[in-house]
Amino acid sequence: MASILGIGIATIDIINEVDHYPLEDSEQRALAQRQSTGGNVCNTLQVLRQFEHHCALAAVLTPDADGVLIQTKITQRGIDLSPSQKIGFGHAPTSYITLNRHNGSRTIVHYRDAPEFDLNAFLAIDLTPFDWLHFEARNCMDTAAMLAWARSMSRTQTLSLEIEKERPHLEQLFQFPDVIFFSRAFAEGRDFTDPRAFLTAAHHWAPQAVLILAWGAAGAYWLAPQLGTIHSIPSQIVNPVVDTLGAGDTLIAGVIHARASGAATADWSPAVTFGVRLAEQKIRQIGFDGLNTQANQQANPIEPLCHLDDLGPADAVGVRPQNGVPSIIVVRAHKALYAYRNSCPHNGSPLCKTRRGYLTGQPDGLTLRCAVHHAQFDIQSGACTQGPCPGTSLQAVPIRIEGDAVFLASDPTPPANNESSIPAS
Numbered sequence: 001m002a003s004i005l006g007i008g009i010a011t012i013d014i015i016n017e018v019d020h021y022p023l024e025d026s027e028q029r030a031l032a033q034r035q036s037t038g039g040n041v042c043n044t045l046q047v048l049r050q051f052e053h054h055c056a057l058a059a060v061l062t063p064d065a066d067g068v069l070i071q072t073k074i075t076q077r078g079i080d081l082s083p084s085q086k087i088g089f090g091h092a093p094t095s096y097i098t099l100n101r102h103n104g105s106r107t108i109v110h111y112r113d114a115p116e117f118d119l120n121a122f123l124a125i126d127l128t129p130f131d132w133l134h135f136e137a138r139n140c141m142d143t144a145a146m147l148a149w150a151r152s153m154s155r156t157q158t159l160s161l162e163i164e165k166e167r168p169h170l171e172q173l174f175q176f177p178d179v180i181f182f183s184r185a186f187a188e189g190r191d192f193t194d195p196r197a198f199l200t201a202a203h204h205w206a207p208q209a210v211l212i213l214a215w216g217a218a219g220a221y222w223l224a225p226q227l228g229t230i231h232s233i234p235s236q237i238v239n240p241v242v243d244t245l246g247a248g249d250t251l252i253a254g255v256i257h258a259r260a261s262g263a264a265t266a267d268w269s270p271a272v273t274f275g276v277r278l279a280e281q282k283i284r285q286i287g288f289d290g291l292n293t294q295a296n297q298q299a300n301p302i303e304p305l306c307h308l309d310d311l312g313p314a315d316a317v318g319v320r321p322q323n324g325v326p327s328i329i330v331v332r333a334h335k336a337l338y339a340y341r342n343s344c345p346h347n348g349s350p351l352c353k354t355r356r357g358y359l360t361g362q363p364d365g366l367t368l369r370c371a372v373h374h375a376q377f378d379i380q381s382g383a384c385t386q387g388p389c390p391g392t393s394l395q396a397v398p399i400r401i402e403g404d405a406v407f408l409a410s411d412p413t414p415p416a417n418n419e420s421s422i423p424a425s
């Protein structure tokens, strides 16, 4: 159990669930409405509490009814509010959220009428009891000074920073943290469409830090300065996606929990994998309750996908059933193994819903085939060679072989074309 201080914002989230995203200047009835506390750091601490860590929040707390509700709810969850700054004016930051039940997307309109948590309030906190300090990148000049102060006070505390969106003076923050969590929206906002290219650039901005980049349905990528290679942690297919609100905050909680409770090795794959699995569980359900127990049931990282004996010399099997349908296809051909998500880039449906039935053609010219609209894909590259989605590819999944068992793996930066081909002879 670790002692973790989160520095950021506490919000009231008013969530309207709809069956489709509204058109501008239209009227629509919500299917349901709920209200909860939110804010990235609050969500992260809420999940960390479930893993029995001692959690404290440093945020600005307002005196209005919503502000009081935030304090009550957060305290009920066992999060210590004593580092927070109680002010006598303003209104609690409020997020009006449209949650699309069709695909789980969340659209946030945020309003705030309260100052940010500032340096003076931070300097008043006794930091000595904490093992880990996790910051949201908000008012960056103050946050940079907080990070610098914390670093000067202790070399052993882990300092992590979440960068969700572009902010003025963000560059001031990069030199201090041990760990930086980036959002996909931030990377794309800086014109990166390739997660590896983003992490390579970010490594120049923060050469001392472990960098973790969430990449939506593709999972997450990480880079540690000691290793210098980029690793990807693919996510499993989640169907249906129920609620993506706070999925990124949950991933961060999973990584912090795994690192704060495990060995301090240079390999962050187990921790990032745990974070990705926890985020997958979060998007399967409404809210954050019970993530610890669900995650323990879901995540079984040591279960192999299949064994080499399961595959003939030119063969494919569908494995890792999710809701009864294989989520990954493992292929043996050309004396190598390949693995792909069982999801056709044409419309996202499984290529096939059974254990076998993925290959078509003669032994020399075998391709993977989608049984739905007959798209065909090159086994070695995953590229579509025929059918309704030219120019697209199946999504490769990194694998490793141990003995005769085939496991999911993180992948050190692979050759350009195929992330996951490994000799299988």
Ligand code: FRU
Pocket: 011, 012, 013, 037, 038, 039, 040, 041, 043, 094, 095, 108, 110, 245, 246, 247, 249
């Ligand atoms: C989700 C969230 C919400 C909050 C908003 C703040 O990540 O933290 O709970 O209202 O983002 O930006």
